[in-house]
Amino acid sequence: MSSSSHSFPPLDPPARLLMGPGPINADPRIHRAMAAPLVGQFDPVMTRYMNQTMAVYRAVFECDYAQTLLIDGTARAGIEAVVISAIEPGERVLVPVMGRFGHLLTEIAERAGAEVHTIDIPWGQVCTLEQLETALKTVRPSLVATVQGDTSTTMLQPLAGWGDLCHQHDALLVCDATASIVGNTLPTGEWQLDAVTCGLQKCLAGPPGVAPITLSPAFVERVNRRRHVEAGIRDTQDQPQAGPRIGSNYFDLPMIMDYWGERRLNHHTEASTMLYAAYEAGRIAVEEGLAAAVSRHRLHGNAMAAGVEGLGLALYGDQSTRMNNIVGVRIPEALDGEAVRAALLQDWGIEIGSSFGPLKGKIWRIGTMGYNARQDCVLMTLAALEQVLRRQGHACPQGGGVDAAYAIYQRAEEGAVQ
Ligand SMILES: *Cc1c(COP(=O)(O)O)cnc(C)c1O
Numbered sequence: 001m002s003s004s005s006h007s008f009p010p011l012d013p014p015a016r017l018l019m020g021p022g023p024i025n026a027d028p029r030i031h032r033a034m035a036a037p038l039v040g041q042f043d044p045v046m047t048r049y050m051n052q053t054m055a056v057y058r059a060v061f062e063c064d065y066a067q068t069l070l071i072d073g074t075a076r077a078g079i080e081a082v083v084i085s086a087i088e089p090g091e092r093v094l095v096p097v098m099g100r101f102g103h104l105l106t107e108i109a110e111r112a113g114a115e116v117h118t119i120d121i122p123w124g125q126v127c128t129l130e131q132l133e134t135a136l137k138t139v140r141p142s143l144v145a146t147v148q149g150d151t152s153t154t155m156l157q158p159l160a161g162w163g164d165l166c167h168q169h170d171a172l173l174v175c176d177a178t179a180s181i182v183g184n185t186l187p188t189g190e191w192q193l194d195a196v197t198c199g200l201q202k203c204l205a206g207p208p209g210v211a212p213i214t215l216s217p218a219f220v221e222r223v224n225r226r227r228h229v230e231a232g233i234r235d236t237q238d239q240p241q242a243g244p245r246i247g248s249n250y251f252d253l254p255m256i257m258d259y260w261g262e263r264r265l266n267h268h269t270e271a272s273t274m275l276y277a278a279y280e281a282g283r284i285a286v287e288e289g290l291a292a293a294v295s296r297h298r299l300h301g302n303a304m305a306a307g308v309e310g311l312g313l314a315l316y317g318d319q320s321t322r323m324n325n326i327v328g329v330r331i332p333e334a335l336d337g338e339a340v341r342a343a344l345l346q347d348w349g350i351e352i353g354s355s356f357g358p359l360k361g362k363i364w365r366i367g368t369m370g371y372n373a374r375q376d377c378v379l380m381t382l383a384a385l386e387q388v389l390r391r392q393g394h395a396c397p398q399g400g401g402v403d404a405a406y407a408i409y410q411r412a413e414e415g416a417v418q
Helices: 028-034 044-061 075-086 100-111 129-139 162-168 217-224 253-260 272-288 290-310 337-348 375-391 400-417
Strands: 067-072 092-097 115-120 143-147 172-176 195-197 210-215 326-330 363-367
Touching: 028 272, 044 067, 044 210, 044 272, 067 075, 067 253, 067 272, 075 100, 075 143, 075 172, 075 195, 075 210, 075 217, 075 253, 092 100, 092 129, 100 115, 100 143, 100 172, 115 129, 129 162, 143 162, 162 172, 172 217, 210 217, 210 272, 217 253, 272 290, 290 326, 290 375, 290 400, 337 363, 337 375, 375 400
Parallel strands: 092 115, 092 143, 143 172, 172 195
Antiparallel strands: 067 210, 195 210, 326 363
8 A cells, every 4th residue: 555645744833822831833934034045055056145144143142152053953952962071081071060950061071071060050050150169179170051041940040250260270161051152141251251051942032953153262172182083084283182082972072173274175064944044033032132131031031930820820940040032830749740730731732841850840931932921921921821720720819810911011111111
């Protein structure tokens, strides 16, 4: 029997409002950009687009680092490229762990052969500068890896002063800003971060699948010590360096930098469609202005937080260090958190998140990110949540969520008028 088109139906995704911890609904401008025709990878048009993408992401990362480029793959591809290229087996790495993504950094560094030391912070809190300093003195790592916004706990790690402190102790500082960038302030240059990685699917309003990264001159110098160009593309100027070869070909940053640089050495084939997406996402952020984008995320995050409290629910974690773009909500004891999420999705087409590890079944996570950091998305989610809670037998103040959110918007408008 031959397969008919009937046995392979087209994918026909339903319309959803994605209000979880990411991915979120992509800005339609990005979908349009992705429909553009392909050009060859060494077409001057394409190499110009690559240079323009580097420039737009220097603006997004707020730095002038020459090596600002894309790693093809989801956000963790960027993390993996940075960590595996920077660490030689046996080197000491320090990771403050305060949520799921600190564990991920630990795991990636361990796989790269590092001797990993952690600062274990209770979930829902952040790491202090003093805790970092103590650990730097005792561990003496060559690299510190941290997360700016750990979506699993909704906490935002303050990073001012971290770069300077790490450098005083001869360590480079690497930061995963996937969930925080554009929704929270991240002046990479001013804070002297040595490598910052992210993805598009949070506040950058794009789909998952590509990882913009930026690398300081000191970081580039470090990874170039292990520059080994693969045999098939090497020429006489490419003498093997002394250090052991980087443990991954795909994530070998010196080779990737040669591809993005003037030599255009053919490493992989750039994922052109994802580059179109990344460029448009960066352009949207710069067009809005980073300060304005952060304020917008703060406003809608605050409206969501107030709305949730207006429904009589409790927020999770220290609110003074919460990310602008996501709130954690304690699931009331009597309720089945998964049943609430299922009803929101089935009846209202709205997705919110659960969490991991010690927070599994304990909190929901509601995001207001990127294209969905908007008043209509916030009000719709709160109105739907109230109805779902009611139907599951949980009493909540009628209209309490929407009213509390409206109050935040009204106050913001009055503030803007004055
Ligand atoms: C969402 C998120 C990621 C996502 O990584 P992917 O590889 O794109 O799934 C990474 N880091 C943090 C802190 C995140 O919140």
